[in-house]
Amino acid sequence: xxxxxxxxxxxxxxxxxxxxxxxxxxxxxxxxxxxxxxxxxxxxxxxxxxxxxxxxxxxxxxxxxxxxxxxxxxxxxxxxxxxxxxxxxxxxxxxxxxxxxxxxxxxxxxxxxxxxxxxxxxxxxxxxxxxxxxxxxxxxxxxxxxxxxxxxxxxxxxxxxxxxxxxxxxxxxxxxxxxxxxxxxxxxxxxxxxxxxxxxxxxxxxxxxxxxxxxxxxxxxxxxxxxxxxxxxxxxxxxxxxxxxxxxxxxxxxxxxxxxxxxxxxxxxxxxxxxxxxxxxxxxxxxxxxxxxxxxxxxxxxxxxxxxxxxxxxxxxxxxxxxxxxxxxxxxxxxxxxxxxxxxxxxxxxx
Numbered sequence: 001x002x003x004x005x006x007x008x009x010x011x012x013x014x015x016x017x018x019x020x021x022x023x024x025x026x027x028x029x030x031x032x033x034x035x036x037x038x039x040x041x042x043x044x045x046x047x048x049x050x051x052x053x054x055x056x057x058x059x060x061x062x063x064x065x066x067x068x069x070x071x072x073x074x075x076x077x078x079x080x081x082x083x084x085x086x087x088x089x090x091x092x093x094x095x096x097x098x099x100x101x102x103x104x105x106x107x108x109x110x111x112x113x114x115x116x117x118x119x120x121x122x123x124x125x126x127x128x129x130x131x132x133x134x135x136x137x138x139x140x141x142x143x144x145x146x147x148x149x150x151x152x153x154x155x156x157x158x159x160x161x162x163x164x165x166x167x168x169x170x171x172x173x174x175x176x177x178x179x180x181x182x183x184x185x186x187x188x189x190x191x192x193x194x195x196x197x198x199x200x201x202x203x204x205x206x207x208x209x210x211x212x213x214x215x216x217x218x219x220x221x222x223x224x225x226x227x228x229x230x231x232x233x234x235x236x237x238x239x240x241x242x243x244x245x246x247x248x249x250x251x252x253x254x255x256x257x258x259x260x261x262x263x264x265x266x267x268x269x270x271x272x273x274x275x276x277x278x279x280x281x282x283x284x285x286x287x288x289x290x291x292x293x294x295x296x297x298x299x300x301x302x303x304x305x306x307x308x309x310x311x312x313x314x315x316x317x318x319x320x321x322x323x324x325x326x327x328x329x330x331x332x333x334x335x336x337x338x339x340x341x342x343x344x345x346x347x348x349x350x351x
Contacts, residue, residue, distance in 0.1 A: 019064070022306045023242030025192045025213050027094055027150060029307040031300050032321060033065035034058045035246060038313035039080045040073025041118030046313055048080070055084040057315040059093070061322060067216070067244070067309045069098040069155055069196075070140060073119035074111070078143035086145050095144065096216075096244075096309075098155035098196055099177055100128050102136040115266065128154065128169060129176040137184065148189050152181055153196040153216055154206075160198040160265070170205060178210050192242070198265070200232040207235045216309070219247035219265055221302070223254060223295040224276055226344040236304050245299050245308045253277060254295040280342050283333065292320075293327035298334075298343065300325065301350045 019028040039051050055066075066085070068077045078097065085093065103122035111123050127136070133154075141147065154177045159166045181193040192213035195206045200220040206212060215236075221228040222245075236243055249255045251263045253273075264273055284291045299308055312318050334349035343349070 020306045021242075022151075022192065022244075023214050024240045025242060027192060027242070029065045029094060029244075030063055031307060032063055032296075032325060033067060033244065033307040033309035034063050035309040035311035036066060036068035036077040036081055037072045037311045039068070040071075040077035041116050042072065042311065042313075043115060043117060044313075045118040050314070051080045052084055054312060054315050054318065055081065057318045058312065059084075059088055061318055063318075064092065065094045065096065065244075065307055065309070067096040067151075067246075068144075070101050070103055070136060070143075071098070071124060071155065073116050074113070074122045074124055075103050075120040075139075075143055076118065078140055079120070082144035082146070090146075094150040095146065096151035096153065097140045097144065097149055098153045099133045099136040099140075099181070100155040100157070100173070101126055102132055102139060128157070128173040130180045131176075133177045133180040134184075137180070148191075150190075151192045151194065151214060152184065152190045153194045153214075154178065154181070155196050156198075157195065157206075158197040158199045158202045166202070170202070174206075174209055194242075194244075196246070198247075200228040200230070203228075204231045204235055207232070207239060207241060211239075212241055214242035214244060214306070216244040216246055218245075219250055221245060221299060221305075222248050222250050223280060223291070223298045223343065224250055224273055226347055229344055229346050233304055242306045243304050245305055248295055248299050248308050248310070249292065255292045257281070257291075276342065279340065280337065283336055283340075283342070287330060287333045287336075289329050289333055290324060290327060293324040294329065294333070296321065296325045297327070297329060297350050298347070301348045303348065 019030055021028055066081055068081050101124040103124055106123040108121050113119055154173050157169050157173050162169050184190045185193055194212045194214040196216035198218045203215045203217050251266045253262050253264055256262055258274055258277055281291050299305055310321055337343045338345050
């Protein structure tokens with residue numbers, strides 16, 4: 001374990017080092033987790049050595065949960081994570097991956113990589129069936145070099161990915177993927193099962209229809225929006241479902257600010273969100289608080305949240321995020337955000 005000297009405050013708080021129980025499981029995660037999408041060359045191609053070092057620094061800083069998916073670089077993220085994880089003790093980390101797509105070899109020129117700038121020469125096939133999920137899971141084990149997975153998630157069954165077809169895919173997932181993951185859990189090759197989606201409403205749908213250990217929700221409980229409070233968090237509390245947050249910076253706006261390269265949910269920033277961002281940022285400047293620090297600490301203050309998985313592609317980002325999580329913020333700052341209705345009054349805030 002290395003000692004981090006925080007350049008922002010004279011002392012390093014211990015918030016980050018507190019491990020939280022993931023719902024009703026025996027998994028205890030650190031407040032920050034590692035999001036593996038950048039390891040699949042999200043937005044830019046990365047060097048192998050740099051990826052390994054970023055993962056190494058994350059581990060040495062205490063991060064104990066690493067999240068990935070076959071989708072990220074079409075297998076590249078899982079390969080890179082597997083390459084690193086074999087260098088550390090298996091008891092020291094939790095690995096989370098996803099199902100819903102299996103990979104097949106393909107010629108480079110026939111692969112549409114979307115937002116990934118690099119990756120392996122495979123193409124993904126969307127498949128939430130029982131057999132498709134077993135195939136996807138077995139491929140993930142091989143890429144990761146593991147015989148067991150701690151957390152396995154049904155991936156991307158939401159309107160963001162499927163539009164009006166979402167109910168069709170939801171039915172397929174519950175009839176196929178859900179059954180397959182339950183069997184794998186019974187065989188003790190998976191410790192916890194869940195879903196990973198972009199919408200609180202779909203988390204609620206899954207929670208109502210099945211028995212899940214945890215859920216990854218991206219972008220719907222952040223400093224800029226708290227829609228998860230309405231229907232999802234109440235059922236989380238009732239059924240003791242572990243919550244893992246992704247997209248806590250809303251695809252970067254809460255770190256990079258509003259500029260020509262900024263996005264919101266990887267698209268154009270709505271005017272309403274821009275306006276809210278500037279109002280929050282004005283109060284941040286008044287209290288000399290980095291808005292990214294406020295974003296992390298706001299999410300971390302909710303006891304329903306077990307961990308926040310952050311996409312990090314450089315070692316400096318790991319240290320920066322640790323510093324943001326431990327930056328001292330006065331109670332008056334949070335009181336003012338609530339006073340001006342910039343965060344939902346139901347949201348817990350740091351003491």
